[in-house]
Amino acid sequence: MAHADFAFPLAGFxxxxxxxxxxxxxxxxxxxxKMAGEAxxxxxxxxxAAAHIIxxxxxxxxxxxxxxxxxxxxDAQAMAMSLGAVWAGGSQEVPPVPLDAAILFAPVGDxxxxxxxxVAKGGxxxxxxxxxxxxxxxxxxxxxxxxxxxxxxxLTRADAVEFLDLAPKAGVRTTxxxxxxxRANDALDDLRAGRFQGxxxxxx
Numbered sequence: 001m002a003h004a005d006f007a008f009p010l011a012g013f014x015x016x017x018x019x020x021x022x023x024x025x026x027x028x029x030x031x032x033x034k035m036a037g038e039a040x041x042x043x044x045x046x047x048x049a050a051a052h053i054i055x056x057x058x059x060x061x062x063x064x065x066x067x068x069x070x071x072x073x074x075d076a077q078a079m080a081m082s083l084g085a086v087w088a089g090g091s092q093e094v095p096p097v098p099l100d101a102a103i104l105f106a107p108v109g110d111x112x113x114x115x116x117x118x119v120a121k122g123g124x125x126x127x128x129x130x131x132x133x134x135x136x137x138x139x140x141x142x143x144x145x146x147x148x149x150x151x152x153x154x155l156t157r158a159d160a161v162e163f164l165d166l167a168p169k170a171g172v173r174t175t176x177x178x179x180x181x182x183r184a185n186d187a188l189d190d191l192r193a194g195r196f197q198g199x200x201x202x203x204x
Contacts (some may be wrong), residue, residue: 008160011169021049021174021199027052027155030163032103032128035150039101046106047076049199053172059084060170066095079197107131112139121145128152176201
């Protein structure tokens with residue numbers, strides 16, 4: 001039994017496996033996107049569970065998505081383009097235009113200065129992960145110009161209400177790989193190795 005304050009209706013989400021990523025990756029992505037403000041050109045670093053959902057929201061909202069993946073990850077780059085990204089490349093590449101904001105879903109501290117280098121003055125770099133490796137020292141000039149680095153720490157009930165109302169309107173479709181609960185460690189290993197696209201879902 002769940003208290004009503006912590007439960008959300010899932011009308012319109014008939015497939016529980018397809019809906020599962022919305023409740024974690026989707027909400028983290030939505031919170032991160034809100035922290036990016038009204039940015040029109042958005043870089044997304046780490047094109048996995050959260051990114052493949054929020055890219056669809058960006059397309060619905062008329063924003064441009066620039067996807068950054070592991071170097072040489074052609075499958076992730078192809079998926080990003082299929083979901084409406086206007087450009088996809090490696091995490092250390094420079095996109096064809098300066099970005100208004102960047103969202104980091106990959107928990108790699110080295111990506112913070114990389115993102116700052118491609119964000120225009122006044123832009124925001126959002127760190128969307130719970131954990132991240134240490135951020136290395138970087139020259140002040142890539143932060144100067146009123147750029148800012150922010151983190152996502154908590155999700156609110158309002159975030160869930162907003163996102164679960166928006167997702168069907170945006171036509172969000174999740175890509176999932178299903179694992180039985182007893183193979184949770186395999187799912188984590190496959191996630192680290194980039195062996196699937198989209199989100200992993202554990203089922204009883």
